Amino acid sequence: MADQRVVGATGGSIAEAAVRDFQAGLRGDLLCSDDDGYDVTRRVFNGMVDRRPAVIVRCAGTADVIRGVGFAQAHDLPLSIRGGGHSVAGSAVCDGGLMLDLSGMKGIRIDPARRTAQAQPGLTLGEFDHETQAFELATTLGVISMTGIAGLTLGGGLGWLNGKYGLACDNLLAADVVTADGRLLAASPAEHDDLFWAIRGGGGNFGVVTSFTYRLHPVGTVLGGGVTYPPARAREALRFYHEFASTCPDELSTAASLGLAEDGRPVVSVAACYCGPIEDGERVLRPLRAFGPPSADGIQPMPYLALQSGSDAGFPFGRQHYWKSSYLQDLSDDAVEVLLRFVAEKPSPISGVGLQQMCGAASRVDPAATAFPHRERHYDFLILSQWDDPADSARNVGWTRAFFEAMGPFLERGVYANNLGEEGEDRVKAAYGANYERLAALKQKYDPTNLFHLNHNITPTLR
Numbered sequence: 001m002a003d004q005r006v007v008g009a010t011g012g013s014i015a016e017a018a019v020r021d022f023q024a025g026l027r028g029d030l031l032c033s034d035d036d037g038y039d040v041t042r043r044v045f046n047g048m049v050d051r052r053p054a055v056i057v058r059c060a061g062t063a064d065v066i067r068g069v070g071f072a073q074a075h076d077l078p079l080s081i082r083g084g085g086h087s088v089a090g091s092a093v094c095d096g097g098l099m100l101d102l103s104g105m106k107g108i109r110i111d112p113a114r115r116t117a118q119a120q121p122g123l124t125l126g127e128f129d130h131e132t133q134a135f136e137l138a139t140t141l142g143v144i145s146m147t148g149i150a151g152l153t154l155g156g157g158l159g160w161l162n163g164k165y166g167l168a169c170d171n172l173l174a175a176d177v178v179t180a181d182g183r184l185l186a187a188s189p190a191e192h193d194d195l196f197w198a199i200r201g202g203g204g205n206f207g208v209v210t211s212f213t214y215r216l217h218p219v220g221t222v223l224g225g226g227v228t229y230p231p232a233r234a235r236e237a238l239r240f241y242h243e244f245a246s247t248c249p250d251e252l253s254t255a256a257s258l259g260l261a262e263d264g265r266p267v268v269s270v271a272a273c274y275c276g277p278i279e280d281g282e283r284v285l286r287p288l289r290a291f292g293p294p295s296a297d298g299i300q301p302m303p304y305l306a307l308q309s310g311s312d313a314g315f316p317f318g319r320q321h322y323w324k325s326s327y328l329q330d331l332s333d334d335a336v337e338v339l340l341r342f343v344a345e346k347p348s349p350i351s352g353v354g355l356q357q358m359c360g361a362a363s364r365v366d367p368a369a370t371a372f373p374h375r376e377r378h379y380d381f382l383i384l385s386q387w388d389d390p391a392d393s394a395r396n397v398g399w400t401r402a403f404f405e406a407m408g409p410f411l412e413r414g415v416y417a418n419n420l421g422e423e424g425e426d427r428v429k430a431a432y433g434a435n436y437e438r439l440a441a442l443k444q445k446y447d448p449t450n451l452f453h454l455n456h457n458i459t460p461t462l463r
């Protein structure tokens with residue numbers, strides 16, 4: 001570490017001796033700006049985010065997390081927490097503060113008899129699935145294998161198994177949380193149940209989670225993959241999809257996406273996962289595979305792991321990303337027209353529009369049972385703009401905003417917190433919905449000074 005003094009966000013500085021003392025008490029590495037590994041560690045998924053923490057700690061375990069929380073408190077430093085680094089807002093990394101990088105904490109223990117997994121927060125979905133699939137077990141996580149389990153679960157966690165088994169947060173049985181006062185609290189229905197409620201949808205507002213215990217389910221081979229419909233039938237395909245999706249059984253979760261065919265016309269694809277008996281899935285998916293007929297049909301029995309990584313190539317780390325999202329209940333004819341019109345004009349060939357279905361078990365949970373409030377049967381509608389050259393940013397951001405505005409009349413007010421960029425307080429409140437006030441009171445109880453504010457932030461009630 002070459003820096004003599006480390007600049008804090010308050011404009012003051014931290015004496016080198018204090019940093020050295022901090023470093024001496026860590027098991028993991030401490031990095032400052034001229035250390036090897038600093039630049040690669042501060043990078044996050046969204047290439048638009050370029051922030052420079054004063055100090056990064058690559059935590060080796062819970063003790064480093066506790067020490068890091070104490071150091072940030074003592075020196076009044078902004079504190080950011082990195083799991084898998086996939087937040088499109090880039091909240092895993094801060095300017096001028098302390099970044100706790102948990103990505104090296106990858107321990108996991110599966111109990112096949114009890115069907116549980118105890119997992120550390122640095123695991124990606126792919127790493128977690130790899131371990132659970134050794135026993136043909138799984139729990140709901142997301143659909144891209146490089147995403148971190150931590151941020152995904154704390155914000156909700158929508159994936160292929162949501163219809164049958166609920167969201168990732170619905171499968172959380174317990175967690176260990178380092179709170180703002182440096183204590184390690186066990187959170188579960190039996191202990192600190194209010195904290196346990198808050199972290200199932202309230203994101204990183206309440207502390208640093210150092211261990212997640214999940215319920216697992218029998219999942220091995222699934223009937224998965226996707227169909228693509230001919231561009232000439234894009235309009236009817238969306239209408240058909242909406243009807244099909246509205247009646248699908250819990251074992252089936254689907255997602256529709258819109259892109260452009262080679263001739264520049266909008267094209268609709270539908271991906272699916274059926275997690276029950278394959279013969280039943282063949283019957284349930286028959287209408288989806290008959291409509292059109294599809295120009296491509298890749299639906300087949302496959303290992304769950306293959307489905308979970310099947311879309312990874314479309315989302316490499318480091319591209320420019322700008323997303324807009326809200327829930328959508330009804331895919332009306334007018335909404336379909338707006339979708340097709342904007343997709344036809346998209347400025348980046350690699351941008352996409354998705355409708356990820358939330359259904360079945362996930363939609364039947366009482367909205368007040370966990371902090372995650374949006375329990376209707378609906379789609380998570382996402383305009384996912386991505387492009388390579390920063391010089392194209394204005395054009396892509398402009399298109400995304402205009403598209404989102406045109407979709408406004410068809411969208412619900414609510415939004416999935418994990419899709420949010422930096423979009424202001426109203427959107428954050430829309431993400432926590434009717435649970436916001438209870439969350440704000442719990443924020444006051446567990447983090448009254450708002451140490452954990454680099455997230456979709458809940459303001460402590462009394463502030």
Ligand SMILES: Cc1cc2nc3c(=O)[nH]c(=O)nc-3n(C[C@H](O)[C@H](O)[C@H](O)COP(=O)(O)OP(=O)(O)OC[C@H]3O[C@@H](n4cnc5c(N)ncnc54)[C@H](O)[C@@H]3O)c2cc1C
Binds near residue numbers: 045092121147209
């Ligand atoms: C390509 C891509 C695909 C996605 N697909 C899905 C999907 O299918 N389903 C879905 O539900 N979501 C999906 N998401 C959204 C995803 O859930 C969020 O981006 C989530 O924040 C990722 O978690 P992370 O640990 O990788 O994030 P990070 O960027 O590391 O963290 C985000 C925030 O989470 C909090 N946090 C992270 N770890 C901890 C911790 N241990 N303790 C306390 N707070 C913590 C912090 O506030 C942090 O700022 C996707 C995102 C991307 C980029």
